[in-house]
Amino acid sequence: MKNVIELISERITAAIEQATGQKAAAMVTPATDSKFGDYQSNGAFALAKQLKNNPRQLAEKVVAALQIDDICLPPEIAGAGFINLRLKPEFVAENLLRIAANPNLDIEKTSNPQTVVVDFSGPNIAKQMHVGHLRSTILGDCICNMLGFIGHDVKRQNHIGDWGKQFGMLCALYDRKCIEMGRQGKTLNASETLSDIEAFYREAQQLCNTDKEFDQEAREAIAGLHSGSQVWLARWEEIVSYSREHYEKIYEKLRVGLSDLHVRGESEYRDKLADVVNDLKQKKDSQGNPLAVESDGAICVFPDGFKTKEGNPMPFIIQKTDGAFLYATTDLAALRYRINELKADRIIYVTDARQKLHFEMLFAVARKAGWINDNIKLDHITFGSVLGEDGKPLKTRSGENVKLKDLLDEAVKRAKAVVEEKNPELSADEKEKIANAVGIGAVKYADYSNNRTSDYIFSFDKMLAMEGNTAPYMQYAYARVKSIGRKAEQKGINVENEINSVKTPNLTEPAELALAKHLIKYGQSINTALSDLRPNFLTNYLYELAQEFSGFYNACPVLEDTPARPTRLLLCDLTAKTIRHGLENLLGIEVVKQM
RNA sequence: GCGCCCGUAGCUCAAUUGGAUAGAGCGUCGGUCUACGGAACCGAAGGUUACAGGUUCGAAUCCUGUCGGGCGCACCA
Structure with a gap:
């Protein structure tokens, strides 16, 4: 399924061209308020400004030329020139069936598949993994999952610290x-x-x-x-x-x-470091000076625009006075390997924000050296710190870094206590499995659901809460949908047959239509999350989906023997599949059938 | 000192990148339910988006300045 925003945008762009002869962006976004409809186009504002026209009149012209009645109800113009659009139930129903028929939930693959190297996790061998590695590890993993899912060739690289003094x-x-x-x-x-x-x-x-x-x-x-x-x-x-x-x-x-297949640590580049330095010494800048020069005994490159605190040009040091190489050298060697051997079109580095300057300089040096051209995209995906309840970086009471293992064990332990309390009749095995899914899921989901650029306060109580945008809430929503299916089978309903019998989903109840509209937006949410590499857009989507489902669940009994039942079973099935796909395939969070 | 990031409800966070009346959750107060998991749902109150200017049809978002916080700035990674 082509995502709805793109579909609508194409139509509006065409209408704008027909009405004004201009090519202009349709600027379609989800409506800011459901009372305005489902989507809105703000394209008339920008164009009106450019043409020095009245935006409202322009919007009217565009709507007059707009051919969209196969997708939307008649468009409305509101305010100073918003074009409001409401999807036709028939259009929603049709797309629902396509999602049901397609194993990938009918998400369109990218039209421009690339080779994308993602550098993440990168623990230091001489240290246990601690909370500082959490964000890089799971954000990187989610980014890989999303990129891979829409059809990119993802190369995971675990640049471990396995070499050095x-x-x-x-x-x-x-x-x-x-x-x-x-x-x-x-x-x-x-x-x-x-x-x-x-x-x-x-x-x-x-x-x-x-x-x-x-x-x-x-x-x-x-x-x-x-x-x-x-x-x-x-x-x-x-x-x-x-x-x-x-x-x-x-x-x-x-x-x-991540497995040993993805490990390519610093040691792998040790034989290339001298070559990196030599190459940079031989390369000349536009004035004919070598890129790498000696300064205070160290070999440095001075990319443009960087200054030290004294106001002098800032060096990117690639070889120390004592002849040793540094991580800058290794990163340059790794970058070359990724371009030349892995054939990367794009490289994404997932490290904390403190390394920003380092990567800016690294990229500047690589471009200056001509190792990468303008078609290659380099991204440094930064993130904030994990803080304790006191608002300071999370540490143990004795002031040490919190070990990741201890943190995860604690989360599972707490989840287990909740399961014991809420569902004591489950078998020990099941409790264990659920505690594991909920505990680990809670830690990951809490991280994903925060905007990655800001710091966040780590709180077991909040992340394990059943209320709000948390993993347990999402897992519960999933378990509840699945239990409807179980109940149906107990009543002798053949769920699969009934779902397959739906030729035209009957979305008459507002809650049915609202849920269906949300289900067909899944692909859009992945695109949005990917455009800025921000998984919190995905968690937001899933949370909204769970809330739409709750509304539907309260308003529309599923298992009553009525003509509405097949469509409702279909909605349940697609909700479950979407939540499971988002949690398991993209976020790497396990779902459970009961909890 | 210079640079980067940030400042949104009492608290924790969103806001699809310049769109309409800034949204959730927690907490507080009030309500719903003889249906499929009440571990639920609905509603109310709560805001000068740190402050002051500016840009324009329109600003939490862009620009300038001020205040407050975090991080970084020559041989660690």
Whole structure:
């Protein structure tokens, strides 16, 4: 189904052209108030200004030329020149059947499929995943789901922090522990040794400061890693692979579509870094100067328009005075790989807003170097912080970052307590499953439903509430629809047959029509969410859908033996399918049949 | 100091990117129900969109300034 806004826009644009000879935007949006209809066109205002006409008179001309009676009731002109449109029930009914007949809910694929690289999550190997990784991980995942669903070729990239100075000391400590175990005639149990990777990190750091011998070993380790020593690389690989297990468990818990297939960490680019620097040294700007120059001992690129706090040109440092490379260098190498090897048309970076300057400079340097042309779109998708109830960044009482695992476990635990209370007769297995879906879903949904650019206050009580725009409310709405189906089967109604028997949905009740109108807007909501990569548009849509369903549910008994029943069963079925698709396929939140 | 983001109901947040009378949820107050899950639904009250100017048919949204908050600004990521 072509989305309704586009369909109406085409007609109005054509009418404008016919009435005035001008090509102008129809500016169709959903009506600001349902009393005005379903959609409105504000195109007459802009054009009237341009032509120095009266907008109301212009709107009248446009409406006179408008051919839209297959979609809408007769258009109305209101106020200073709004064109108000109300969908014909027949049009709504027809589209309802198309959604029912199409496994993808009749959502149109993009006419311009692209290869889109999405860089998200990117945990640091030497740390457990904490609350700071939550937003990037799930926002990125949702963006991938939405892009993939409308037909783009999505390449997920997990740019993990698996290379750098800290691995010298980690490998050295790991090596010591292996040797120690060997002396005792035992084998080191890697998963146990590294279970608390941060404690391991702290221990190594401590030793560096207090134990000169260890510090020396750490230097040897880092030198060994850089020169490709098999022994040290083996140690490094063990550490990396065991930490990966940790966050793969988290991804599984979160139902995020990341696996080892998507990992392409900093270490993958280590052989390309010198080349990046050399290339930038050789490239010349328009004045014939090399792009990369030495400044205070470091190799830097100075993209235009960036200043330090002293007011000097701001460097993008790609090689430190001591010869080491930085994350800027790695990001440049990764960007080149994504363009040249992955053939990206677009690259989306999902990291917090604090890295804005870094990405602005990265993009500027890449363009200056000619690595990307104007057809390639680079996006830095920023987001705000997760705050505690006190309005400050969420920390534990002792001031540490909250571990993602602890946070999710707590959410599931609280959800379980609610299930125990509300539905004690369910089996232990079912309770477990529901608690998991509700707890994890609540955390994710709360994040998605906030505007990603602002900070938000993390509150278990709010996100687990049954009221309002929350995961449990949505999951409950789904469970309630599904229970109608169960009830119907108990009464001996063959639901599938009855739904298939609907040749023309009969949308006579206002609540039926309102629900149906909302159902056919699903594709539009995905487009809107994608245009700015903001999942909260999608959660808004789903919440409104659940509310429309509630209205319908109260007003229209479904299971009574009346001619209205087949259409009502169809509406229930499509509501369930839409909620499930939105929650599971796009947001990655599990639905349950009962809760 | 410079740059970026932000300031919307008592609280937590929206507002489809410049559209009509700024919307939800929580909390408060009042109501509904012998139907399919009351874990529901309906209604009321609550606003000078931080403040002051400006742009235009029209501003929470764009511009300027002020105040308040967050973040960032040369070798960490």
